[in-house]
Amino acid sequence: MPVPTTVPPAEAAEQQGRVIPRQSFALVVASYTFRNLPPLSEKTKDVATALFNSLVDQHFNRFSRRGSRLLLNPSVIEFQDTMKELQKICAEEPDSSFFMCLLTHGARVTRGDNEGSYVLFSETRLSSEEELILTAVHERELAEMIHGEAHYVVLQPLNALASLNVFVLCAGIACKNKFVAVELCQTQEPKEKLFDDAVTIRHRIHDQFLSHLHKQLVQLRVQELLDSGFHLPGNAAITKETVQTNPKLLNLILVESCDVKTEVPVRANEENVSNFLLRLRDAFRSGVMVSSLDDDDDYQQGPRPSLFAKEVLTYVRSTVRSDAAKHNDIVHAEYTSQVRTKYERAAEFQDITHTPGVLGAEYAVEFGLGETPGTQGILHLYFVVLISDFSRVCVQSQSHQQYHQRRQHSSRRR
Numbered sequence: 440m441p442v443p444t445t446v447p448p449a450e451a452a453e454q455q456g457r458v459i460p461r462q463s464f465a466l467v468v469a470s471y472t473f474r475n476l477p478p479l480s481e482k483t484k485d486v487a488t489a490l491f492n493s494l495v496d497q498h499f500n501r502f503s504r505r506g507s508r509l510l511l512n513p514s515v516i517e518f519q520d521t522m523k524e525l526q527k528i529c530a531e532e533p534d535s536s537f538f539m540c541l542l543t544h545g546a547r548v549t550r551g552d553n554e555g556s557y558v559l560f561s562e563t564r565l566s567s568e569e570e571l572i573l574t575a576v577h578e579r580e581l582a583e584m585i586h587g588e589a590h591y592v593v594l595q596p597l598n599a600l601a602s603l604n605v606f607v608l609c610a611g612i613a614c615k616n617k618f619v620a621v622e623l624c625q626t627q628e629p630k631e632k633l634f635d636d637a638v639t640i641r642h643r644i645h646d647q648f649l650s651h652l653h654k655q656l657v658q659l660r661v662q663e664l665l666d667s668g669f670h671l672p673g674n675a676a677i678t679k680e681t682v683q684t685n686p687k688l689l690n691l692i693l694v695e696s697c698d699v700k701t702e703v704p705v706r707a708n709e710e711n712v713s714n715f716l717l718r719l720r721d722a723f724r725s726g727v728m729v730s731s732l733d734d735d736d737d738y739q740q741g742p743r744p745s746l747f748a749k750e751v752l753t754y755v756r757s758t759v760r761s762d763a764a765k766h767n768d769i770v771h772a773e774y775t776s777q778v779r780t781k782y783e784r785a786a787e788f789q790d791i792t793h794t795p796g797v798l799g800a801e802y803a804v805e806f807g808l809g810e811t812p813g814t815q816g817i818l819h820l821y822f823v824v825l826i827s828d829f830s831r832v833c834v835q836s837q838s839h840q841q842y843h844q845r846r847q848h849s850s851r852r853r
Contacts, residue, residue: 458690458806459745460536460616464506464529466521467491469716470543470561472512476642479625482710483542484511490540490720493812500723500746500809502538503528512561515574522584522612530613536748537614538808539585542716545623545644546571555579556644556651558623565640578648582655585619586611586663615690616806618748620755622696622715623648627703646700653693653798657683664688686804692748694755695796705759705793707766714762714793715755722751725812745807749800756795763793 469487471479491509494502506528508521529537544559553568557575564570576584623644645651657679664677671677682688696704696715704713723746767790 456804457745457747458616458804460534460614460807462506462532462535463494463500463502463538463807463809464525464532464535464614465491465494465502465538465540466508466510466525467494467540468510468513468518468542469540470512470559473544473559473561473563475564475566476544476559477626480706480711482712483716486710486712486716486720487511487540487542490716490723493720493724494538494809499812501743502809503532506532514562515560515576518560518576519584526584526611526613533613533615535614536616536618536806536808537612539617539619540716540719541620542622542713544625544642545648546575547641547643547645547648549639549641551639553577553639556623556648565642568639571640578652579655582652582659584611585617586656586659616748617690618692618694618751618808620694620696620715620719621649622704622713624695624697624699624703644699648699649693649695649796649798653683653691654679656691656693657689660689683799684802686802689799690803690806691799692752692803693798694752696793698792698794698796702792702794705763705766705791707762714759715795718755718758718762719751721758722754723809723812743810746809746811747805748803748808749805751808752797752800756797759793759795763791767791 467487467490469483471481471483488509488511491507493499495504495507506525508525510518510521513521529535541558544563545556546559546563546565547556548554548568548571551568553572556578557563557571558578558581559565559575563574626642628641628643660682661677661679664682669677671681675681696713704715706713708714708717710717771790
């Protein structure tokens, strides 16, 4: 519903219980070429770049250009250094929002001191746990980067009878509102799971990775509040449940591309890129707003309404699921015309699904992620989206024609 012109966008949003940040920051990370892992589509670079450009472009979302970064095929050191750099910038604007998109391969260690899921990079080595630790980021370290890792500084007393002076310095993304989107499940493990018991490294993150990351972020926030001497009204206990259900204490949304246990990203498009990344790009470029174009010539020049996190979330989840369903319908229609019996069809055809997982949105207060695209940006992207959708249909049609030809060739050989 359009915001009345008599009420400024920020005030209108506040009246609806929404949070308007002073500034929005972003980090888009995409790895697609690897020394020791299967590559992803080279088009990943173009889509990730388009997403980032729309975030910081003045015609689109107006994120802080100074406080936003795009990393393509970074090393683990480059990723860590960039996070530290953003932590300093974000600390200047705590009443702000932070958007992070992380797309790469993932792995896990199944037991021992190094157990857990890992974010992999272009030069990650998986020959041993020692190599993995040095060239990847553990889920615990990722949580500390997003929230903030506590560093304890102890000043020695001047005499033996004096007490120690302990100071806690926290370095992390200080933004009050955070939206983190991850896709680390690029390949599927074989169903038979014929693994050597002596090998502890698996080339896929843990099924409960998102849940583990969320729990660690909640625990870090709990510890931070306790260490700072924070008190809740009525001296209520500061617990994990209290923190994760109170958006004033933790306003966080985590999104995972698909069900890690059973799915891999759907790539039903011309670019052969994950539809999850494509739909994130579309959401920020025009997808959420294309149905409500504003004809005011001053719209892109003056204050614009915020683009809200839950709107982005709803759009991405619904369109990704729809993409998978449409892909199934096309493939199923083509496939059923070629098979001879319903038994053959049941035995060989399987639907694909793409179901993004979400944590934190249930309790989070709606918050802004930049601004809605200006009229010029929306009109431009309206045609881009139309062309993109047409291209995807053509690619799908071509792939199914090739499938049809293979079936005919196979039948003649019989």
